Amino acid sequence: MNVRITVNGNTTQVPRGISLAGALYLLKERSFRITPRGGEPRSLFCGMGVCYDCVVKVDGRANIRACKTEVRDNMQVLTQEGEADLEDFA
């Protein structure tokens, strides 16, 4: 019923089938990223993949929409700070 994901180094169990945005909400991670220009926290906004505000780093890849990504076992998640590095897009 559950999958194990690691968010910013902390490994925890969340229900299978939910989105990563849902999982971050369950884990009380309200800030998904810090913006590059204003240094402001952002989080889930449109919830349906249109606004790209909820992007996080998943398994080393940056700018992944948390709302459109289903949690998987052993998923490594990092909240994003500022602009993503170029190598994160590989």
Add this chain to the structure above:
Amino acid sequence: MTDDLLIIGGGPAGMSAAIEAATHGLVCTIVDESAALGGQIYRPLAVKPNGQTPAATVVRGDELRDQVQQLSQLINIRSESVVWGISKGNKFAVGKEGEGTEILEPKLTLLAPGAYEFVPPFPGWTLPGVMTPGAAQILSKTMNISPGKRVLIAGTGPLLIVIASQLVSNGVEVAGVIEASRQPDWLRLAIRGYRSWGLLREGARCLNTLRKAGVPVHYGRVVTRAEGKDFVQRVYHAPVNADWYPDFSGEQIESVDTLCIGYGLQPRNYLAQLAGCEMQYVDARNSWLPVRDRDLWTSQPGILAAGDGAGVAGAMTAESEGQLAGLVAANKLGKIDESAFDRLRAPIDAKLSRLAPFQKAIADICRIRPGLSSLVDDDTIVCRCEEVTWGEVNAAIDHGGTTFRSLKVMTRLGMGMCQARFCWPAMSRMVASKKNCPVADVGPARPQAPIRPVPLGLIASIPKVPETCE
């Protein structure tokens, strides 16, 4: 094998079109961004609810998914895929991460991309905890996750009370509903009825749930700003006049940790623009829509458009339009003759005409009024992606930037990952109100391929570069 009908979007319109077309023997492909069909409104449950009966929209979604499944020999589903480009001769670039891009050249195409919420900028709207009602609904309804401890719901439209009552039923504390339009308008809607008793009954049921839970519904007010450190903590709302200009002296404060705010829906119109369909600004719908004839053909040969993406009118209208589109495609490709076509379309036409007046009345009540453009101050971010402020855009307008392209070049407005989907619908209204001209004169955003951020690998994987990818 060449598809008879390519359907872009697997919501109510897309699924209904596929079912109808395949019933008449057409080979169809549905392309959808999500893992499961359903779109936003018919989205399946991610987590089984504990003992509760599933919502009617979930049940209806399951019925349509079952029907599509039964026709799986004729309906091919490309899930988690995106149409990121359209080139001359109706060639569609369909990408799937990890797999690459394929160019599809169907005989006919239906655009059924659906809609998303309209949220005009106001101070504090980028704070975590401020989200669309739809986002809260997905968390609560499909995953059984509470969006917050104490939630305020604001904006306009029938979805607000539906979502508020769903949250209440799921045990979330709802501080109140702030509806910009006036209560007498909604009461008149109920008196007229428009033969849409099912929808009215649903509305009454939601209001009753809210009343029992002691949740107040405030009409004729808008949220003027949100405040908080790192996430929303306080929300201000004020009464508005008939044009929705707020009277700030009447501001009240709510202490909440979540604000769900949305002023109705915007069609996803980028595909239609990219395909070269003639577009028109429809004031009553606050949006640019593809011009269609009564058979749902756009101006672009071979391309049909149905559902909210062609003019927001709700799931029932979308289903009927999808069904009609499937029928039109079957007729066009000679699978049904004219007399069968006329006979089969008559009940669909009748249903659409029955639904139209009610949808029109709701759209009129919830029509976006100019006062909503007056909430920003100079520091308010108007482009969430590129963090462009109203002060910057305002100065650029004063320097002659009045079109999407000029403001984009001058300020970076609309250059981010959402590709202007969130900023431009509101900004075009603000340019219009500053220039004192109709919104139609300001023009739509100008989408270009790729119309979604896709990895370069997806673009590089095209087998042969098409003639133009504009």
